[in-house]
Amino acid sequence: MKTVSDNPLPNVPSAEDTSDDLLSKVLPSLNNGRPIYVVTHERPDGDAIGSQTALTRYLRNLRLPAFALCADDKISEPLRSFLDNVPQCSLSEFTPNSHRVAVDAGEPSRVAEALRGCPFKLVIDHHPETESGKTFGTYRLIQSHQSSACEVLTDLLEAHGYTFDDPFINDALYLGLISDTGNFCNTNTHAETFRHAERLTRAGVRPNTMVQRLYKSQTLQQWRLYEIFLNRVRLYADGAIVLSTLTEADYEATHTNRTDTEGLVNRLLSLKTAKIAAFIEQTAALVKVSMRSVDTTFPVNTVARQWNGGGHICAAGFKCKPDTFSEEVLVGQLREIV
Numbered sequence: 622m623k624t625v626s627d628n629p630l631p632n633v634p635s636a637e638d639t640s641d642d643l644l645s646k647v648l649p650s651l652n653n654g655r656p657i658y659v660v661t662h663e664r665p666d667g668d669a670i671g672s673q674t675a676l677t678r679y680l681r682n683l684r685l686p687a688f689a690l691c692a693d694d695k696i697s698e699p700l701r702s703f704l705d706n707v708p709q710c711s712l713s714e715f716t717p718n719s720h721r722v723a724v725d726a727g728e729p730s731r732v733a734e735a736l737r738g739c740p741f742k743l744v745i746d747h748h749p750e751t752e753s754g755k756t757f758g759t760y761r762l763i764q765s766h767q768s769s770a771c772e773v774l775t776d777l778l779e780a781h782g783y784t785f786d787d788p789f790i791n792d793a794l795y796l797g798l799i800s801d802t803g804n805f806c807n808t809n810t811h812a813e814t815f816r817h818a819e820r821l822t823r824a825g826v827r828p829n830t831m832v833q834r835l836y837k838s839q840t841l842q843q844w845r846l847y848e849i850f851l852n853r854v855r856l857y858a859d860g861a862i863v864l865s866t867l868t869e870a871d872y873e874a875t876h877t878n879r880t881d882t883e884g885l886v887n888r889l890l891s892l893k894t895a896k897i898a899a900f901i902e903q904t905a906a907l908v909k910v911s912m913r914s915v916d917t918t919f920p921v922n923t924v925a926r927q928w929n930g931g932g933h934i935c936a937a938g939f940k941c942k943p944d945t946f947s948e949e950v951l952v953g954q955l956r957e958i959v
Contacts, residue, residue, distance in 0.1 A: 644781040647743050647760050651685060658690040658710070660741075662731040665693060666799025667835065670700045672724035672745065672770040674793035679778055682787060688716060692733035699835050703796055706789040712736075725770035727763055728754030733780075739841075747801075747848035748772050749922070751931060765933075768809040775817050785824035787846030795826045796835070803887055804832070808916050808935050818859060833867020837927045845875040850885055857952050863903040863957045864948070866901040886911045896959050897921060899951065908946040911938040922953045 651657055659677045661669035673689050680942045696704065712735055715759030720742050729737040730753065743757030749765045764773045767908045778790075785791055794918035798818055803809045805818070822828060848865070850921045855863045858908020865885075872878050879902065889898035890913055897919050902909045910928070912921040922937035928951075 629836075634716060642780045643743075643777060648683070648785040650687075651680075651720050651742060655806075656685070656716065657685055657687040658715065658721050659687060659721055660690045660721055660723045660726065660732050660736060662693070663693055663733060664879070665696060665700070667700060668771055669725040670696065670704055670768045670773050671793045671795075671797030671800065674703045674707050675771065675774055675790045675797075676722065676724055676745075678787065678790050678793070679783065681707065683792075683932055690721075690736075692736070695845075695878055695880050697883060700880075702834065703743060703789075703793050713812075723758065724774065727751070727761070728757050731948035740952055745773055745777065746770055748932065759915045761872075768807075768811070768814045769801035770793075772814060772817050775820070779820075783819065788825055791821050791824050791826050792831065795828075795831055795928040797819045799828075799835070803884075804836075809933065842876045843881045846871060847875045847885070848880055849875070850882075853949070854889070856894075857959050858896075858956055860892065861954050862899070862952060863889040863892055863895045864899045864901060864952070865889060866903060867905045868906065886913050889913070890915060899954050899955070901948070903942070905945065907940055908943050909938065909940050910946075910951065911953070912936070919958050921955075921958070923958060924951070927954060 657680060658833070659673050659680070661673045663675070677687045677689045687708075689704060689707050690712070691704070691709050692712050712733060715735070718738065721736070721739055721741045722745070723741050724745045725747070726732050727744055727748050728751055740761065741758045744761045744763070745766055747767045747770050748765050750763045755862055756811050762773060762777065767773050774797075775794050776826045782859060795818065798814060798821075799805065801807070802814060805814065820835060849871050850865050850867055853867070855864045856862070858862070865883065882900070882902065886898050886900035889895060898913045900911045914921045917934045922932050922934050925931055925937035925939045928939035931936060932938055
């Protein structure tokens with residue numbers, strides 16, 4: 622296996638540091654007529670859809686038979702509007718006689734279960750590398766010092782000679798930047814992030830239009846769901862820990878679905894006393910917990926790892942069976958780091 626910049630850098634790189642032209646090494650092995658499936662993680666967010674769309678379209682522009690493999694049919698309408706700019710296929714159409722590339726998914730457990738045993742030619746991610754992920758992908762580009770997979774991909778495409786002349790690629794890359802940085806408000810925002818944003822806006826991306834597409838298209842039903850979410854808020858440690866919960870019944874009552882929860886956990890951090898926020902999503906088969914913290918003083922990924930999850934220092938999560946989850950235990954673990 623060939624590895625490129627596997628380990629996080631101790632400092633944010635300078636503007637002169639760029640990714641090697643890894644695509645020139647990988648693309649010859651993909652150019653044999655077999656379909657290329659660009660895959661991302663389950664329950665894709667803005668960075669997942671942005672990187673999947675941008676890379677699929679870039680490969681198509683090179684006359685390669687690339688497709689966005691959609692393993693999850695429940696994608697919010699704002700994100701779907703980006704993905705609609707590339708050819709797609711579902712898991713039912715997937716053929717093993719193909720090439721696979723993963724974006725924003727650095728280990729097998731992040732992709733759909735049906736794909737976890739398949740070999741991947743290239744893996745692009747920005748999440749901290751785990752032991753289980755080190756053998757995932759013939760080529761791996763893991764840059765955990767960067768804000769998003771789209772930031773990693775922007776460097777990768779530019780190193781390959783991309784001149785930022787495709788507005789659909791540019792919008793998709795910008796989508797990942799603003800999604801994973803909370804519109805440049807999260808702790809993973811740094812000088813390089815703004816350099817990438819500047820490069821994309823100079824190429825024609827309109828930040829106001831992107832914000833309209835992502836954040837100003839909510840429905841009354843989504844507001845009703847948000848009302849339930851706020852009414853379920855619980856405070857611990859004098860308000861430093863903020864939790865809320867949604868269930869399947871809440872989606873049914875408001876005629877919404879799980880794609881309508883994007884960004885809810887971040888809203889909990891807007892409480893003045895909040896240091897750590899956790900969104901607990903409960904279904905009959907699974908409990909999914911997303912955690913955020915205001916800065917690296919509160920490493921929520923250490924708690925996620927205790928539940929066999931992971932993520933960034935300030936943005937992490939885990940999944941578990943309902944009979945193994947205890948909010949009391951989770952709160953106790955969060956108290957230890959607050």
